[in-house]
Amino acid sequence: MTAAVEFILLAGFLGSGKTSLLVDWLALPEAADTAVIVNEAGEIDVDGAIIAEGGTLPLSMMSNGCVCCSLTNDLVFTVRALLEDRAKAGLPPFRRIILEGSGLVRPGPVLRSLSPLAPLGLRVRVVTACDATRMGALLDEFDEVAAQLAAAGTLVLTKLDLALPGPAEALAASVNPLALRVVEADRAARARAAFGPAPPVDLPEPPAAPAAHPHMSVLRATFSADATWEDKLDWMENLAAFCGDRLLRVKGFVRQPGVAGGMLLIQAVGTLFSPPVAMSGSRPEGLVVILRDLGAAELRSMDPGAPVRISVYRAGDGLACQPGDSEASLTS
Numbered sequence: 001m002t003a004a005v006e007f008i009l010l011a012g013f014l015g016s017g018k019t020s021l022l023v024d025w026l027a028l029p030e031a032a033d034t035a036v037i038v039n040e041a042g043e044i045d046v047d048g049a050i051i052a053e054g055g056t057l058p059l060s061m062m063s064n065g066c067v068c069c070s071l072t073n074d075l076v077f078t079v080r081a082l083l084e085d086r087a088k089a090g091l092p093p094f095r096r097i098i099l100e101g102s103g104l105v106r107p108g109p110v111l112r113s114l115s116p117l118a119p120l121g122l123r124v125r126v127v128t129a130c131d132a133t134r135m136g137a138l139l140d141e142f143d144e145v146a147a148q149l150a151a152a153g154t155l156v157l158t159k160l161d162l163a164l165p166g167p168a169e170a171l172a173a174s175v176n177p178l179a180l181r182v183v184e185a186d187r188a189a190r191a192r193a194a195f196g197p198a199p200p201v202d203l204p205e206p207p208a209a210p211a212a213h214p215h216m217s218v219l220r221a222t223f224s225a226d227a228t229w230e231d232k233l234d235w236m237e238n239l240a241a242f243c244g245d246r247l248l249r250v251k252g253f254v255r256q257p258g259v260a261g262g263m264l265l266i267q268a269v270g271t272l273f274s275p276p277v278a279m280s281g282s283r284p285e286g287l288v289v290i291l292r293d294l295g296a297a298e299l300r301s302m303d304p305g306a307p308v309r310i311s312v313y314r315a316g317d318g319l320a321c322q323p324g325d326s327e328a329s330l331t332s
């Protein structure tokens, strides 16, 4: 029975504190039933050695290259082997498998590579470590950082003993207002909030005046009342094709006309859309779209006749999700 296994991709730029966060988590009693996969781009597996030090946890290393570029089949093999070995040993399934990506990992391709595991029903989410001392500079310089921030369900600020959280938190909120933000000076509390169960609160709203970032846009797309389901599907498909790599994240609710309840949670990391998930209760319809090097005007030009309104996402747009919404379910 593997339905409840979580797959967590731990992202974050080189040196942002991923291994430290993971080591802090593994020291906690609630980290039992965690398996770890380490992927380092370099050949010397320093991270794996640090994590393995003194511990007995199931640990797999993948050190032949960055997992999002070259090792996608190996990742599927490694996950399967971890789960099968556990079952063969007669032990209960892991609660979570954490993949520590290399500092240059792009979450979209990694999540896409997991598609052969769809029958296992893994629950997938991205946790991104953000170095509070240099987040702005990294974001300006490296596309990978933008992709890692935008894909995250949870953004964890690290090195809060070295920098005040304010600027990094504001930046995190402006780049990805959808993510849960963990701002904890205490390292055990930080790790618990990063990998433990999601707290029973709505996702945080962005600040009233999000800091403008020269490369990133956080937009809201709202369909007209007369838009058909086909119109909506066409628009979402076009979105992925039109934006390509510049599409970093999509998340929100779309109504399927003619279906009772009919509200679906829609999510994409990069251009990879998860299967829609039916939601209970009434929610405002709308999608938050996070783009790099594309703005509202360009997105409107994609299909000017489409029954959709594109605006800049603002605090109070009312797309807060419920606990667990930030997880994408990987199902067949």
Ligand SMILES: Nc1nc2c(ncn2[C@@H]2O[C@H](COP(=O)(O)OP(=O)(O)OP(=O)(O)O)[C@@H](O)[C@H]2O)c(=O)[nH]1
Binding pocket: 012, 013, 014, 015, 016, 017, 018, 019, 020, 021, 047, 102, 103, 129, 158, 159, 160, 161, 162
């Ligand atoms: N002061 C301080 N140092 C930290 C903190 N987190 C990590 N570090 C230090 O930052 C450096 C990099 O931390 P790692 O945890 O190895 O970062 P990483 O993201 O795993 O690094 P790569 O695997 O190279 O991408 C190490 O020297 C850590 O001791 C923190 O919260 N405070």
